[in-house]
Amino acid sequence: MSNKYQDQIDAFMESMKARGAHEVEFLQAVEEVAETVIPFIAEHPKYEEHNILERIVEPERTFIFRVPWMDDNGKARINRGYRVQFNSAIGPYKGGLRFHPSVNLSILKFLGFEQIFKNSLTTLPMGGGKGGADFDPKGKSDSEIMRFCQSFMTELSKFIGPNTDVPAGDIGVGGREIGFMFGQYKRIRNEFTGVLTGKGENWGGSLVRPEATGYGAIYFIQNMLERIGDNIRGKSIAISGSGNVAQFAIEKILQLGGKVLSVSDSSGYIFAPDGIHSEHLDFLKDLKNVKRGRIDEMAKAYPDMEFYEGERSWNVPTNVDIAVPCATQNELNEEDAKKLIDKGISVVGEGANMPCTPEAIEQLYEHKIIFAPGKAANAGGVATSGLEMSQNSLRLSWSREEVDDRLKAIMKDIHHQCVKFGRSDDGHVDYVKGANLAGFVKVADAMIDQGIV
Numbered sequence: 001m002s003n004k005y006q007d008q009i010d011a012f013m014e015s016m017k018a019r020g021a022h023e024v025e026f027l028q029a030v031e032e033v034a035e036t037v038i039p040f041i042a043e044h045p046k047y048e049e050h051n052i053l054e055r056i057v058e059p060e061r062t063f064i065f066r067v068p069w070m071d072d073n074g075k076a077r078i079n080r081g082y083r084v085q086f087n088s089a090i091g092p093y094k095g096g097l098r099f100h101p102s103v104n105l106s107i108l109k110f111l112g113f114e115q116i117f118k119n120s121l122t123t124l125p126m127g128g129g130k131g132g133a134d135f136d137p138k139g140k141s142d143s144e145i146m147r148f149c150q151s152f153m154t155e156l157s158k159f160i161g162p163n164t165d166v167p168a169g170d171i172g173v174g175g176r177e178i179g180f181m182f183g184q185y186k187r188i189r190n191e192f193t194g195v196l197t198g199k200g201e202n203w204g205g206s207l208v209r210p211e212a213t214g215y216g217a218i219y220f221i222q223n224m225l226e227r228i229g230d231n232i233r234g235k236s237i238a239i240s241g242s243g244n245v246a247q248f249a250i251e252k253i254l255q256l257g258g259k260v261l262s263v264s265d266s267s268g269y270i271f272a273p274d275g276i277h278s279e280h281l282d283f284l285k286d287l288k289n290v291k292r293g294r295i296d297e298m299a300k301a302y303p304d305m306e307f308y309e310g311e312r313s314w315n316v317p318t319n320v321d322i323a324v325p326c327a328t329q330n331e332l333n334e335e336d337a338k339k340l341i342d343k344g345i346s347v348v349g350e351g352a353n354m355p356c357t358p359e360a361i362e363q364l365y366e367h368k369i370i371f372a373p374g375k376a377a378n379a380g381g382v383a384t385s386g387l388e389m390s391q392n393s394l395r396l397s398w399s400r401e402e403v404d405d406r407l408k409a410i411m412k413d414i415h416h417q418c419v420k421f422g423r424s425d426d427g428h429v430d431y432v433k434g435a436n437l438a439g440f441v442k443v444a445d446a447m448i449d450q451g452i453v
Contacts, residue, residue, distance in 0.1 A: 005039045012038065016057065023106035025329060029113050029354060030057050032373075036433040037440050052444045059086045059112065064105070065155045067133055069148045072141055081152050083131035083159055083167075086112040089446035092163055093129030094119055094382060094389075096170030099177065103134045107329070111170075111353055115382070117439030118375040121414045124386035129165055131156070137172050138292070149180035157185050162193040162392070168385045169198040171328065174244065174289075175210070194392025197385035201397075206388035208403040209381075214248025215404070216380015216411050217324060217351040217372075222256065223415040224347065224370055227429070233257035238320045238340075240264045240313040241327035242288050242295055245351045245378070249324055250281055261320065262313040264327065265295045269313045271306045280305075312336060319344045326351035334359035341367050350374035361432070368428075376414050376435040383410045414438075 013031055020026065034053070041047045067079045082105060085093045095115040098108070108130045116128030133152060137145055160167060169178055178198045185195055192204075199205035208215070218232070225231050235258045239246050242263045250260050259275040263284065272280065283301060287293045299307035308315065314323065314336040320343045325332045329352065337360035340348070348364055349372040350356060356364070356371075364371045384407055391397055398406075414435075421441075422434020 005042065008038050008042070009034050012053070020106075023109060025106045025354075026109040026113065028330075028358065029110040032354075032358065032432070033113075033117070033436050033440070036430075036436040040437055040440070046448065047444050050444075050448050052447060055447065056087060056116065056440075056443065057113065059084050059109065060088060061085045062105070062109075063156075063159055067135070067148065067152045067155065069144070069151045071144055079133050079135040079148070079152075081131070081133040081155060082108050083156060083165070084108045084112040084129055085159070085165055086128040086130070087116045087443060088127035089443050089450060090120060091125035091127045092161075093165035094126035094168070094385065095128060095130040096132075096168045097173045097177075097181075098130070098132035098170040099135045099137055099172030100132070101134055101136045103132045108132060110329070114353055114375050116443055117436060118379045119382055119386075120439040120442045121376060121417060121435060122379055122383040122386060122410055123413060124383065124410075126166075126382065126386050126389075129167070130170075131167060132170065132173070135172075137177070142176070145177065146180045149177050150184040153181040153184040154188065156181075157188050160185075160195055162195050162389075166194065166385075166389060167196055168382070171243070174198075175200060194389055197388045199388070204388075204392055206384060206391055206403055207398070207400040208407060209384045209388055210244060211248040211251070212384035212407055213245045213378050213381030214250070214326070214351065215252045216383065216407060217245070217326070217349055217377045218249055218252040218256065219380065219408055219411040220372055220377040220415055221322065221324070221347060221349040223412055224349070224372060224431070227415075227419065228370075231256070232322070235259065235321040236261055236319060237322040237324060238262045238313045238316050239323075239351075240269070240325045240331060240355070241352065242284060243326070245381075246324075246326040247281065247285055247288070249326055249351055250276060250284075254278060254281070258322075261318065262316050263295065263298075264313045267294050267296060268307055268309040268311055269315070270295055270298050271308065271316050272302075272304070273306075273318065274304060314339050316343070321345065322347045322349070324349050324351045325355035327355065328352055329354045330357050332356045332360050334363055336360060337363035341369065345369055348372070349377045351378050353378065370429075371431060373432045373435050375439065376418050376431060379414055380407055380411055383407060 112130035119126040296307045417438035418434030421437040422430040
């Protein structure tokens with residue numbers, strides 16, 4: 001990158017920091033996009049004439065609201081709720097709801113900003129948004145979670161709708177929470193519409209939706225490998241996280257003949273020297289989805305597995321071919337990247353949203369590791385949410401095979417777009433650049449067409 005462009009990038013980021021220096025996650029996401037988009041804009045002045053970058057980094061609207069609820073002891077509790085409606089140039093706002101104590105405006109703006117490009121890449125008509133609350137579902141009874149979700153939706157329902165804003169799940173928001181919120185929306189609005197995705201299969205949900213983010217990440221990685229004449233079969237793979245994304249990434253890897261070495265949660269990670277098999281995966285799903293237990297229970301149940309308390313999956317004591325971070329933002333840092341490089345890593349595909357720090361990505365680039373950013377690799381979830389919206393509008397349900405085929409096709413098309421915009425003259429593909437530019441161009445052109453709004 002020339003000094004000229006770096007000066008422009010620095011000046012742009014200084015202006016962003018002047019408006020919100022405390023929004024560190026959001027600024028990180030914006031800088032990653034600016035580094036590829038600003039040089040592109042310099043070569044395509046129409047985007048500069050319409051001031052697209054400055055407009056696209058500002059949410060169209062943001063809501064912050066109080067969420068009062070009562071716990072099982074009859075005590076009144078208060079949490080803070082959010083919805084960031086970031087960009088609607090190509091369709092209604094679309095993005096998940098996150099319930100976690102760490103939730104704040106910076107994290108939701110980063111996620112909503114990423115969602116603009118991710119949704120654009122799917123080729124489906126969906127804008128970008130994100131929301132949630134600083135509520136922790138862990139340790140809460142079903143009754144407490146229901147009361148919280150109903151209170152949260154009572155306020156959120158004022159701002160959403162099937163043609164305005166269609167939230168989905170995210171960390172801390174699964175089928176149970178979606179069900180409680182959908183029921184409250186229906187009660188308040190007296191209408192049965194596809195206002196949320198991730199619904200139950202018997203009341204408007206789509207087949208393959210629970211699997212979609214994990215499956216999609218592995219489909220994308222498989223596409224990257226096929227481009228260089230390789231595939232997942234026989235590869236050793238380290239995975240972080242143990243929730244929905246990690247579970248179904250493991251499931252798809254097993255179907256494709258790969259070997260999964262690790263899973264993790266906030267307490268530590270499990271190392272499986274002989275690989276995680278279907279029986280282990282069934283145990284993991286029951287542990288996390290039903291019992292809501294800690295990952296160390298796997299080591300107690302399977303003596304051939306080892307639990308490393310307080311450590312990350314990237315510390316596995318063996319060589320690794322592929323890493324798939326599926327937990328949360330900034331979970332794989334520079335030191336972790338160096339460890340993986342020493343272990344022979346060749347591919348890193350982000351299953352979570354922005355799980356690799358900028359320093360980690362720099363290390364991967366320096367050592368020519370194939371890297372798939374989350375806005376491309378984990379777009380399978382929102383893509384299938386878009387398919388759920390289509391099915392709701394048509395009042396029909398597609399078969400599992402039909403939805404999975406559409407998901408495969410979407411992930412293949414996302415890969416194609418990344419290659420188109422990210423390939424250099426020597427044949428190398430910068431997937432970050434490709435994803436950013438492909439996502440940007442579609443949204444930017446729509447913003448120009450629709451005027452200054």
